[in-house]
Amino acid sequence: MAVTELFDANCAVGMVSRPGPAGAFLTPDDLAAHQARFGIGRALVYHSLALEEHPTPGNELLMQAIEGHADLVPSWLALPHHTGEFPKPARFIEELRSAGVRAVRVFPDQQRFLTDDWVSGELFAALAGQVPLFWHIDSLDTPTARELYRVSTTHPDLQIVICDVDKMINRTVTPLMREAPNVWLETGGYRTHRGIEYLSSAVGADRMVFGTKLPWQAVGPPHAELMYADIDDDARRAIGSSNLERLLAMAAW
Amino acid sequence: MFGHVWRHHAPHPHHHQPDPVAADALAGEPVEDFIIDVHSHPGPGTNFFYQGGGVGDLLRVMDRTGVDYSCFSAYTAIGPDCVRGNELVAGAVRDHPTRVIGFAVPNPNYPELAKEELIRRVDEQGFRGIKIHSTTHEYPIHGPNYIPVYEFADDHRLPILSHTYDSPARIRQLATTYPNARFIWAHAIWQHIRTPDLALTVRDLPNVFCEMSGSGNRRGQIEAFVRVAGVESAVFGSDYPVLGQTWQMGNVAHADLTHEEKRMILSENIRGVLGL
Numbered sequence: 001m002a003v004t005e006l007f008d009a010n011c012a013v014g015m016v017s018r019p020g021p022a023g024a025f026l027t028p029d030d031l032a033a034h035q036a037r038f039g040i041g042r043a044l045v046y047h048s049l050a051l052e053e054h055p056t057p058g059n060e061l062l063m064q065a066i067e068g069h070a071d072l073v074p075s076w077l078a079l080p081h082h083t084g085e086f087p088k089p090a091r092f093i094e095e096l097r098s099a100g101v102r103a104v105r106v107f108p109d110q111q112r113f114l115t116d117d118w119v120s121g122e123l124f125a126a127l128a129g130q131v132p133l134f135w136h137i138d139s140l141d142t143p144t145a146r147e148l149y150r151v152s153t154t155h156p157d158l159q160i161v162i163c164d165v166d167k168m169i170n171r172t173v174t175p176l177m178r179e180a181p182n183v184w185l186e187t188g189g190y191r192t193h194r195g196i197e198y199l200s201s202a203v204g205a206d207r208m209v210f211g212t213k214l215p216w217q218a219v220g221p222p223h224a225e226l227m228y229a230d231i232d233d234d235a236r237r238a239i240g241s242s243n244l245e246r247l248l249a250m251a252a253w
Numbered sequence: 254m255f256g257h258v259w260r261h262h263a264p265h266p267h268h269h270q271p272d273p274v275a276a277d278a279l280a281g282e283p284v285e286d287f288i289i290d291v292h293s294h295p296g297p298g299t300n301f302f303y304q305g306g307g308v309g310d311l312l313r314v315m316d317r318t319g320v321d322y323s324c325f326s327a328y329t330a331i332g333p334d335c336v337r338g339n340e341l342v343a344g345a346v347r348d349h350p351t352r353v354i355g356f357a358v359p360n361p362n363y364p365e366l367a368k369e370e371l372i373r374r375v376d377e378q379g380f381r382g383i384k385i386h387s388t389t390h391e392y393p394i395h396g397p398n399y400i401p402v403y404e405f406a407d408d409h410r411l412p413i414l415s416h417t418y419d420s421p422a423r424i425r426q427l428a429t430t431y432p433n434a435r436f437i438w439a440h441a442i443w444q445h446i447r448t449p450d451l452a453l454t455v456r457d458l459p460n461v462f463c464e465m466s467g468s469g470n471r472r473g474q475i476e477a478f479v480r481v482a483g484v485e486s487a488v489f490g491s492d493y494p495v496l497g498q499t500w501q502m503g504n505v506a507h508a509d510l511t512h513e514e515k516r517m518i519l520s521e522n523i524r525g526v527l528g529l
Contacts, residue, residue: 020446022473022509037269038279038507166468167496168301191468193494194314198304218472220278224503227281228317 006040006223007241010134010163010188010211013065013072014048014058024048024215028069031214038223040212042071044103044134044244048215050077051107055086063099073248075103075134078127080113080120089126096131102251104131105163109138115147117154124151128158130252134186136163145172152180159184159250161209167192170199177203184247186211187239188222196229196239205235209244274515278506283319289354289520289527290320290498292414292439292464292490295345296328296338306494308345312352314493318502321520322354322529323493324414326384330358339370343378354527355380356414360390361398371405381527382412387419394419394427403427406434412526414439414464414490421454428458435526436461442487443467445478452481462523464490466501475508475518484514488523 013031016024025031028045035043047065050058055077066072076096079086087095096104104127108115115124127133137144140162152160161184162173170192177183177199187196188211199208210226212219226239277284295308305313311323325345330338335358346355357374359367374380383406387394394417406413412435418424428436438455441463445452455461463486465475479487489505491498505518520529 020471020473021477022471037271167303170302191470191496191500192301193303193497194305194310195303195497201304215472218470218474218504218507220503220505220507221470221500222503224278224281224499224506225497227278228499228502229281230317 005241006038006210007244008035008040008043008212008214009161009186009209009244011035011043011214012046012048012051014061016048016215017052019215022215022218028066028072032069032071034214035212035219038219040219042073042241044073044075044248046075046077046105051110055079073103074099074101075105076101077105077107078123079106079111080123082119089123092123093126093130097253100253102131102248102253103134105134105136107136109144110136115151124155124158128155132159132161132247132250134161134163137165140165140169140172145176148183149176149180152176152183156180156182158182159247161186161247163188163211164213165189167195170195173199174202177207181207183207184209184243187226188213188217191221191225194229196225197231200229200231200235200239205231205238206243208239209247210240272512272515274506274512274519277319278503283317284502284506284519285319286516287520287524288318288320288322288489289523289529290315290323290491290493291412291437291488291523292466293323293325293493293498294328294331294495295325295341298328298494299332303494308349308353311493311498312349314498315352318498320498320502322352322527324354324356324382324527326356326358326414330360331384331386331389335360335363335366335370339374342380343374346379350379354382356382356384358384358386359402361385361387361392361396361402362390364398364401367398368401368405371402375405375409375411382414384414386416388417395423403431403434407431408433411435412437412523416440418444418451421448421450424451424461425454425458428461432460434460437464437488437490437523438462439464439490439492440467442478443469443471443474445481446471446474449481452478452486455486456482462486462488464488465504465518466490466492466496468496470504473509475504476510479510479514484510484517485522487518489519
């Protein structure tokens with residue numbers, strides 16, 4: 001079976017509060033060395049402190065940490081601006097452009113904000129057509145699924161990658177991805193039996209991106225899920241790396 | 254294997270050399286070692302959709318991962334109809350005796366059927382194990398309707414795969430009360446992180462095994478369990494098709510364990526119990 005070099009769409013560098021028995025990756029070199037065992041040559045990375053402390057210092061720490069690491073592509077976390085703790089969307093877009101950051105992440109469940117228009121509408125409108133959004137979920141429950149559908153259809157130019165999914169998603173994600181061609185799926189948590197095969201057939205292999213959820217999750221399971229999937233090598237290569245390359249190339253800078 | 258490496262910095266000082274199991278999994282090739290999946294369930298999903306899920310589908314997946322035998326208990330048996338579900342497994346055992354091992358499901362809510370089902374499936378149809386699911390059946394594992402099941406397993410020296418383990422103290426009580434039965438506690442390895450006493454308990458119980466499937470795939474969790482309980486206590490199971498057998502293969506194949514330790518988990522620890 002031909003093997004593709006992989007591009008990890010979902011991993012973090014830095015200390016975390018609950019790393020699990022094998023620990024976290026305190027430096028980019030540690031992360032890279034572990035990923036290299038699995039043929040992961042590049043990673044779209046965020047800083048753990050952006051999630052577990054606050055996006056503003058975390059995003060800044062990320063740029064310091066990965067300086068000189070061309071194989072680590074930065075992604076920044078975003079928050080709504082209303083409390084004054086985070087820049088207004090127009091300014092945030094300028095900061096992304098200035099820093100050359102081509103991917104934004106949100107964690108609405110963990111960072112406790114709504115994605116309704118009156119909270120996050122300005123942010124999503126500003127990101128649309130500018131930079132892809134990686135939307136991390138706790139679960140694809142009813143309100144989350146409805147919000148993903150609403151936001152993706154309200155902003156058809158906003159590329160949305162659903163991250164951290166679980167196994168019980170096919171009955172929701174199939175019509176969602178068919179209805180909204182701007183919705184993508186990150187496979188790091190997609191542990192559904194033959195899930196990658198199924199979604200490749202039902203929706204297409206061109207909107208899945210390989211991810212690991214390092215350091216919290218082991219790489220072996222999502223890696224094996226991709227490598228054992230009964231799909232052709234072009235599809236495996238697309239999911240493993242080229243879809244993410246194409247997605248990042250959609251950024252306006 | 255892999256083509257060019259994109260990273261340009263110096264190799265890690267402890268450069269990792271994959272053992273044969275990890276190398277096969279890295280390439281998406283069937284693992285060559287003898288492998289037994291102690292935990293699988295043919296049947297469609299009621300609460301979520303997955304492609305395939307039938308006996309033929311599992312055999313196909315086993316061919317891809319390199320699994321030689323899978324222990325079957327039917328969803329329908331765990332769910333609404335233990336007789337109908339056990340009959341489905343009996344057919345699979347008949348049709349695929351060199352790939353399928355039958356595990357009979359007694360439903361403790363129908364105690365009048367339990368003994369009869371076990372005799373029919375084990376003594377007459379060659380099933381080699383029992384599956385209990387006290388969570389779905391909403392019946393405690395120490396309830397009186399399970400006593401004939403444990404006694405049957407003890408008399409026949411059978412393995413019992415249980416979805417629920419209740420507590421480490423209950424594990425010890427059952428294992429010592431029925432020393433000839435073999436208890437396989439499903440999903441117990443990843444529970445080790447939440448219940449460290451589990452590994453401390455099972456390490457001294459030779460008739461107790463912990464199975465590794467689960468949705469919690471913390472990095473290093475299998476290794477952490479093995480360090481405390483000993484590798485002899487760990488067995489490979491997938492919970493197919495609720496979880497991907499491929500997913501669970503990746504969990505073991507890439508664990509920081511020796512090739513010999515992986516072989517023990519993948520089959521050797523349980524091979525004799527199943528008569529293989």
